[in-house]
Amino acid sequence: MKYEQTIMLKNGKEAVIRGGEESDGSAVFEVFNRTHEETDFLLSYPDENSLDPEQEAQYLKEKTASTDEAELIAVVDGRIAGTAGIESVGKKDKVKHRAEFGISVLKEYWGLGLGRALTEACIQCAKDAGYEQLELNVVAENERAMSLYRSLGFVEFGRNPRGFCSRLTGYQELVYMRLEL
Numbered sequence: 001m002k003y004e005q006t007i008m009l010k011n012g013k014e015a016v017i018r019g020g021e022e023s024d025g026s027a028v029f030e031v032f033n034r035t036h037e038e039t040d041f042l043l044s045y046p047d048e049n050s051l052d053p054e055q056e057a058q059y060l061k062e063k064t065a066s067t068d069e070a071e072l073i074a075v076v077d078g079r080i081a082g083t084a085g086i087e088s089v090g091k092k093d094k095v096k097h098r099a100e101f102g103i104s105v106l107k108e109y110w111g112l113g114l115g116r117a118l119t120e121a122c123i124q125c126a127k128d129a130g131y132e133q134l135e136l137n138v139v140a141e142n143e144r145a146m147s148l149y150r151s152l153g154f155v156e157f158g159r160n161p162r163g164f165c166s167r168l169t170g171y172q173e174l175v176y177m178r179l180e181l
């Protein structure tokens with residue numbers, strides 16, 4: 001999906017939230033690996049990245065062309081500071097109203113408003129694509145993310161006490177949240 005919006009961050013700098021393009025492949029690959037190194041709240045580790053830079057470029061090209069899936073990037077001072085996206089839960093009639101949301105922002109940019117802007121942009125994309133429900137799961141100790149999602153209207157509908165098993169800390173409880181669009 002195509003999307004572009006310029007926002008003002010809490011530090012006074014401008015950020016562009018836009019759909020990632022094929023030419024962003026290498027930079028998005030680097031940012032994916034860094035964000036997945038910096039926090040233990042995401043699904044995978046950098047060594048589990050299933051895409052190389054070329055595949056990432058192809059992935060972004062497909063998301064740009066898609067009418068119901070998006071991979072957005074936040075650009076600050078010409079650098080990619082974070083990514084967020086929506087993916088369809090499935091094409092079958094019974095689930096085609098549902099999409100899943102994911103986000104990660106580089107640590108040095110936390111607290112500036114990028115997480116909120118990227119999430120709001122994805123909510124808009126999900127509405128534009130015609131979904132009726134946006135879903136996510138979040139590690140229970142991830143207070144920053146939990147607080148962001150609650151403030152945007154996401155509601156908890158269940159927990160999995162052994163949802164993740166971290167290499168560092170063992171089991172992590174996952175909270176399932178949904179937003180009616």
Ligand SMILES: CC(C)(COP(=O)(O)OP(=O)(O)OC[C@H]1O[C@@H](n2cnc3c(N)ncnc32)[C@H](O)[C@@H]1OP(=O)(O)O)[C@@H](O)C(=O)NCCC(=O)NCCS
Nearest residue numbers: 041103104105110111112113114115116138144145147148
């Ligand atoms: C979660 C994450 C996306 C938030 O991004 P961010 O750019 O820091 O978010 P924002 O600056 O827009 O802040 C959003 C909200 O976070 C909350 N928040 C910020 N700092 C916080 C803190 N220290 N403690 C608790 N909540 C906090 C506030 O509710 C804030 O809302 P506000 O706009 O009213 O201030 C980011 O921390 C991140 O990428 N973390 C690692 C990956 C991750 O956890 N992804 C989510 C997986 S479900």
